[in-house]
Amino acid sequence: MKWSTMRLRDYVIRRIFLSIPVIIGVLAITFVLAYVVGNPLALYVDERTTPDAYAAIRLEHGLDEPIYVQFFLYLRNLFAGDWGYSNTARMDVIPTIQRYFPATIELAIVSMIIAVVIGIPLGIISATKKDKLTDHVTRVIALAGVSMPIFWFALMLKYLFYFQFFMWGLPFLPEGGRYSFIYVDYTPITNFVLLDAVLTLNGVLFFDALIHFVMPAMCLGYIFLAIITRMMRSSMLEVLKEDYITLARSKGLTERVVIYRHALRNAMIPTVTVIGLAFGGLITGAVLTETIFSWPGLGRWAVAAILTSDIPSINAFTILVAIIFVSANLIVDLIYATLDPRIRYG
Amino acid sequence: MGELTQIEVEIVEEKAPQMVRFVGIFQSIIGLVAMGVGVLLLAPLVGPFIAGEINFGSFAGILILNTMPMILFGLWLFNIGRSVYKVFAHEFPWIIYANIIYFGLLVWIGGSLPYLAIGSLVAILLLFTPSVRSYWWKLFKEDLGPRMKELRYSLYLIRRSPLVVVGVVIILGYVFIALTVNLWAPYGPTERIWTETLQAPSPTHIWGTDQNGGDIFSMVMWATRIDLRIALTVVSVALIIGTFLGAAAGYFGGAVDEVVMRITDVFFAFPGLILAMAIVSALGERNLDNIAIALMVVWWPTYARLVRGQVLIERERLYVEAARSVGASDFRILLTHILPNTVQPVIVQATLDLGGVLLTAAGLSFIGFGAEAGTAEWGLMIATGQDHFTFYWLVFYPGIAILLCALAFNLVGDGVRDILDPKLRRR
Numbered sequence: 001m002k003w004s005t006m007r008l009r010d011y012v013i014r015r016i017f018l019s020i021p022v023i024i025g026v027l028a029i030t031f032v033l034a035y036v037v038g039n040p041l042a043l044y045v046d047e048r049t050t051p052d053a054y055a056a057i058r059l060e061h062g063l064d065e066p067i068y069v070q071f072f073l074y075l076r077n078l079f080a081g082d083w084g085y086s087n088t089a090r091m092d093v094i095p096t097i098q099r100y101f102p103a104t105i106e107l108a109i110v111s112m113i114i115a116v117v118i119g120i121p122l123g124i125i126s127a128t129k130k131d132k133l134t135d136h137v138t139r140v141i142a143l144a145g146v147s148m149p150i151f152w153f154a155l156m157l158k159y160l161f162y163f164q165f166f167m168w169g170l171p172f173l174p175e176g177g178r179y180s181f182i183y184v185d186y187t188p189i190t191n192f193v194l195l196d197a198v199l200t201l202n203g204v205l206f207f208d209a210l211i212h213f214v215m216p217a218m219c220l221g222y223i224f225l226a227i228i229t230r231m232m233r234s235s236m237l238e239v240l241k242e243d244y245i246t247l248a249r250s251k252g253l254t255e256r257v258v259i260y261r262h263a264l265r266n267a268m269i270p271t272v273t274v275i276g277l278a279f280g281g282l283i284t285g286a287v288l289t290e291t292i293f294s295w296p297g298l299g300r301w302a303v304a305a306i307l308t309s310d311i312p313s314i315n316a317f318t319i320l321v322a323i324i325f326v327s328a329n330l331i332v333d334l335i336y337a338t339l340d341p342r343i344r345y346g
Numbered sequence: 347m348g349e350l351t352q353i354e355v356e357i358v359e360e361k362a363p364q365m366v367r368f369v370g371i372f373q374s375i376i377g378l379v380a381m382g383v384g385v386l387l388l389a390p391l392v393g394p395f396i397a398g399e400i401n402f403g404s405f406a407g408i409l410i411l412n413t414m415p416m417i418l419f420g421l422w423l424f425n426i427g428r429s430v431y432k433v434f435a436h437e438f439p440w441i442i443y444a445n446i447i448y449f450g451l452l453v454w455i456g457g458s459l460p461y462l463a464i465g466s467l468v469a470i471l472l473l474f475t476p477s478v479r480s481y482w483w484k485l486f487k488e489d490l491g492p493r494m495k496e497l498r499y500s501l502y503l504i505r506r507s508p509l510v511v512v513g514v515v516i517i518l519g520y521v522f523i524a525l526t527v528n529l530w531a532p533y534g535p536t537e538r539i540w541t542e543t544l545q546a547p548s549p550t551h552i553w554g555t556d557q558n559g560g561d562i563f564s565m566v567m568w569a570t571r572i573d574l575r576i577a578l579t580v581v582s583v584a585l586i587i588g589t590f591l592g593a594a595a596g597y598f599g600g601a602v603d604e605v606v607m608r609i610t611d612v613f614f615a616f617p618g619l620i621l622a623m624a625i626v627s628a629l630g631e632r633n634l635d636n637i638a639i640a641l642m643v644v645w646w647p648t649y650a651r652l653v654r655g656q657v658l659i660e661r662e663r664l665y666v667e668a669a670r671s672v673g674a675s676d677f678r679i680l681l682t683h684i685l686p687n688t689v690q691p692v693i694v695q696a697t698l699d700l701g702g703v704l705l706t707a708a709g710l711s712f713i714g715f716g717a718e719a720g721t722a723e724w725g726l727m728i729a730t731g732q733d734h735f736t737f738y739w740l741v742f743y744p745g746i747a748i749l750l751c752a753l754a755f756n757l758v759g760d761g762v763r764d765i766l767d768p769k770l771r772r773r
Contacts, residue, residue, distance in 0.1 A: 021611075022608075022615050025608070025611070025612030026612060026615050026616070028612075033624050033625060033628035037402060037629065038627070038629075143753060143756055147701055147705070147749055147753040147755075148749055149725075149728070149752075150709070151728060152728055152741065152745030155731070156741065156742065156745070158735060163735070283620070284617040284619040287620070288713070292732070302623070306626075306627045307713075309627060314624060318620060321616065321620050322616050322620075325615055326615045
């Protein structure tokens with residue numbers, strides 16, 4: 001027992017150390033993209049700058065130094081907390097992130113909950129009723145989710161629930177935003193709207209925010225529901241073929257016990273991994289959905305930044321997403337190792 | 347080697363007539379021409395690029411999309427030609443495969459290059475002149491026998507799974523549309539009828555018109571060309587780069603492996619779309635070539651890892667040991683023995699990725715990185731339709747086109763993966 005916990009601790013430490021070079025690589029890539037491939041001069045130049053002034057600007061911002069010196073300066077600034085000024089948000093990058101980050105995370109978590117709560121049972125049902133009608137329907141739903149352009153789905157939802165419902169005189173969903181700032185009084189505490197509503201016991205705000213969540217979360221959740229359902233189905237089918245399931249059945253256990261007690265536990269392992277990996281995908285999806293539903297999150301900020309070539313914002317966003325993604329993978333690997341002892345001895 | 351023993355083969359090779367050598371020389375010349383074409387495509391851009399008149403993006407675009415493939419294929423063709431000159435009977439069929447690819451490449455790049463492709467057709471024809479054919483045909487057929495049997499069995503399984511058939515039919519439909527759209531599309535890709543803006547679907551404009559009076563139906567049809575082309579280019583280039591690096595990493599191991607795998611680790615630290623966004627914004631100019639380049643940079647690590655894993659498995663097999671003991675070079679073992687055996691999972695992944703690349707490219711061009719406004723391209727059409735989303739047909743039809751296409755690739759990829767899975771085969 002003691003020995004196995006030792007091995008787990010070693011595995012955790014080794015895995016954490018392995019992600020350090022990855023993060024350094026991420027920083028290097030963002031540096032190369034912004035300062036070697038891209039044109040860093042664009043940041044300090046506007047229409048009125050004469051070409052004669054370029055040399056002075058280069059000198060002033062250290063752009064004529066050798067590449068490795070620039071990279072060193074870049075790293076020093078990052079670690080010193082000087083991430084630059086975001087032209088898009090009209091304030092420094094770090095407070096910008098603090099302001100937009102909760103909106104994105106909140107959306108991602110709500111969508112993830114929807115996807116997991118519906119996706120896992122759907123996958124189980126699909127696997128247990130293989131090649132029946134329910135299975136075919138589920139598979140088509142899941143496959144459509146994987147092949148669907150998320151921005152198109154978002155626009156279609158918006159057309160139906162906002163515009164068409166309005167035309168039909170039905171109660172329609174809000175077009176976008178996190179809450180109706182015209183009707184509801186709200187001063188952010190944590191910037192998580194739902195959490196703030198619970199903290200201040202503000203029922204009106206809570207339900208208002210919930211209604212605003214419906215379309216973006218449905219849209220984002222559907223894509224991940226599809227991924228989770230597919231993974232759950234295939235891993236369940238794989239597990240149901242194992243000998244120990246046959247044994248459990250031949251002992252005379254009911255199908256229910258066999259599936260939920262014996263099979264589910266092993267079938268969940270690959271699904272957990274996919275859920276972790278899908279978190280990176282959720283952020284990708286958020287970039288596309290947020291622009292459509294005017295959701296004041298990181299994604300919308302990043303898109304605006306890229307369209308105006310706002311280098312500090314783009315870099316900050318890319319680094320942040322990479323760090324989130326790497327840590328999500330790390331956490332998944334650690335959960336995986338705890339769930340399945342075979343991994344850490346491999 | 348079946349009925350034909352090693353001695354017989356040697357006898358055949360000894361008596362090789364001048365015609366066989368000629369095919370080898372001809373093939374080598376085609377290879378040199380290919381390399382020359384590759385250099386010529388880039389040459390006019392080198393000066394302006396150094397002078398700073400054209401940006402990095404368009405230079406890299408020509409380099410990656412046109413020059414590198416031409417030079418690599420030229421090298422390959424030249425090597426085959428050299429081997430054929432030495433009368434290695436098993437190299438002959440490669441002339442056919444290679445020339446078909448070379449032909450496709452020239453037509454793909456377009457311009458006046460397709461005329462050069464006549465050379466590759468002649469090379470194939472030369473192979474089938476009776477005196478040359480007798481040197482390789484029998485071997486080829488024997489070699490092909492088991493493969494054909496396997497292929498026929500796969501086709502049988504494919505025909506039995508309706509979803510794959512549906513996928514293949516949809517893909518063929520898209521390809522057909524892309525190839526023939528100029529013959530029957532009611533309007534041109536950039537044609538606008540200024541008097542008929544935002545018209546609802548009607549018999550004259552069956553899918554309606556957009557805010558500038560462009561016919562949605564025609565634009566969606568024309569866009570198949572652009573979008574399929576992007577998906578194919580990205581996946582094929584990513585596949586070539588990834589296979590090359592992954593195979594090297596897996597086969598040689600050690601430092602090469604470590605370096606390549608650490609690089610892929612870093613690339614895997616980004617979600618695909620985010621990295622592509624950062625690359626496109628660094629490249630500066632916004633056009634479809636830059637989207638393609640960004641997606642290639644994002645996608646190659648997938649193939650590198652996949653191929654590396656496969657090569658690691660195959661490397662330990664007995665047939666590799668056998669090839670090595672006969673004295674085959676590393677390059678030869680890797681290219682003609684190991685890589686053909688890793689092709690199946692790569693093809694499945696490539697099919698699935700065609701759908702993925704299509705979706706990501708559409709997403710990028712939706713954000714606003716794609717072609718200039720007004721181009722018939724699905725993602726861009728949805729992006730412009732976004733401002734008029736109450737007119738549903740602006741958004742609905744291009745989206746359906748993307749959905750169906752990605753769905754078809756996913757159906758085929760999934761189905762073929764199940765079919766090729768040795769665990770499920772031959773039960």
